[in-house]
Amino acid sequence: MYDPSKLKEAIDTKLMHSVIAKLPNGEIIGHCALTFDGPQNTSPEAGKMMVDPNYRGHQVAEKMAQKRIEIARTLALPGFWTECVTNHPYSQHEMIAFNAKETGLFIGDMPSTIAMKGLENHPDTRMSLLAFYLSIEDRPHTIYLPSNHTAHTQELAQDLNLDRKVLVSNQAGKGQTIINTVVNSGIQTANISVELIGNDFLQAVENQLKSIQYLNLASIYLDLPIQQEAASRAFEDLEKRGFFWGSWMPNYSSKGDVVRLQKINQTVNVDEIVCARPQGDSVKSYVVSEWKRTQKSA
Template sequence: MRSTISAPEVRILLTDAASVESAGAAVRACAVSKGFAAERATRFQVVVEELIRECRMREVASTSPSDVSVEVSFDGSNLDVTVIDHRMPLSAAQSRQLPSRRLLALGFADHLHIGFTGATGNIARCRLTTASAVPDDALHVDMLEPDVPDAPDVEQIDLDVRLMTPADAEGLVQCVFRCYGYTYPNPSMYQAAAIRRMLESGSMFSVVAIDASGEVVGHVACTFERPDDVIPEAGKMIVDPRYRGHHLAERLSLTRKDVAADRGIPGMWSETVTNHPASQRLAIERGAAEVGLLIGVGPQSMAMTGLPNQESVRHSFLAVFTPTFTPTFTATSQLPAATLTVPRYAAEHVSTLADRLGIQRAIGTASQEPDLVRSRIHSYASALAGTVEIRVRAIGRDIAEQVVDALDQHLAMAPATVHLDLPATDPAAAWAVAQLERVGFAWCAWMPAFLAAGDAIRLQRVNDHPILLESIVCARAEGEQVRDFVIAQWTRVHRGRSATE
């Protein structure tokens, strides 16, 4: 079982007399010890020291402590530092002006969130991830390579497809090298220690193919982006060039699906490329169905060998969901029945998708104002990928105001796309969608069981970057229906039109 708690490994309490540099040096040492390159660790140290200085600039009340707390935790793939102070509450406008925002925009950290959280105080969280600036991890795309000579059938028979163990980490690094040289976009996959940490922490589980000589010749994984995630993202498919053409990718994927089912994981979420339908077909053959379209989420610099690429535009991805099931489980039993509240225009669309996946969903469309005054949201940004992710944990009447404040906090990095996940089981979900459309968010995807609370409605806000919608290719008519629905909603919101027009 994967751990759902990442307890701090280091806690530092800085008095007013303590040096900022001492805490920064401790964070840098932690980063280096976890396998991060010295240069990245040093840049991250600069961010932490700046956050502490910003704390000390705020006014101290006579009844409140002036100390600054620094906590460091590591979950196998993410090094998180939390800086807490109990000084003058930080306003959203003040947060937007902090110098640390510029450091995020320059890539000194991978994620940064700063805000006032009531009695808990002012909290700043920054993150360094082993998969920064990585299209494969950031976008969870299975990358396809051109065909190469295959291994003889006799060698294929001897392959052992099984769950990966930490002892296989060095063999996986060699497999990545044989497949991609040093061009694979995820640097953590060249670090055996980083791979072992992800496996041991439970943030990733993998399936490997081992040949008769003991070499790793294939790999697929499921990765949990956050410790409390219910649905992992499927990706990191790597097949030794000698073994392509023998359906090894299918064998690896089916075994991964069985492992997920045995662990009680109800499904897997992944994003398939739309400049070529091959990865979509592979997912569909494994039982996946199209549930959304992520417009312009791929960086302009992303290019996949052997596939058509459009320069100077951001790529779009077709989101798919794969229910897991074994002879003793069915998709319906793993995904219990639920009642969702969605906008009226999306009711038939979501009902069709649920039927296609065999998931029982009752659909309501009432626009009910929430009882809560204040929403609970969490946001983080990847400066190098150019994206901002927002999760709404509780819907309050200030939802649009809070989301705009969150966007303003990341203004310096000029994000190309913003994704926002709403709990679809909240009776106020349809009301919240209408409020968020007014600030530029449009329907993106329905995500079954994605949140701890259940299904999610993902909205997207696409900023002013080149996007080529005409080149989006779908493998089947069902995907085209999803594509056309999402593009229609995005176009409507982009033009400032209401859903009733």
């Protein structure tokens, strides 16, 4: 979001809450924000973190991140999530310091053309992002997943100290699927958001995929509302079509949690993914293994 008019609209409609760091002379040397996808999004993305390279190592990012948490508490949010780059561990350490936990990995999310001054870059492959969640005030509820994902999710919930009842169901969707797709041509990705899992779910997803097929996107994401009982079966059906676990996103909407699945249409060197601690390595291993498993059955 670099369009000034769109930025102004996001701020005016309270869909973005910014924190800036500036010098006494008014020079801005840093920025971060909480950004909501829409009015139903209750755990926003914490991102848009930028610090002037001349002021790295001066605790600028940490101070802005602390202020961002204070804003989240003022807004009575259940928490927020963020994506940390994996060409270095520094931003991961910042989230870990605030007790955020790893919940997933988005493989090859960022184009290789995006480079960071003074840091290691890999121009031969797209960069992956490690997802973190910071819980503030949980909203306990029941979620539905395939049996092969229940143990992993329960481990994540325990680590995050979130109260979740994880169930498995073969319930099919009812009614007509409500679904929407947004394309980000700048980074060659698309996000399919499912509001209601209907009895026409697979056909609805196929229609969305066909509508963007000509774009040859690098990655396609799908947000599945796992508080709906039909999510267990829908998740399994999506895996048969090449989607796989991206990240659990607790309290993402006012209705509950989602799992963001991903479908990768690219080659990514996962050996270049740097994690700051064993928990991150464990999440990375889980996601990469799911990628390999689903490609065999797709």
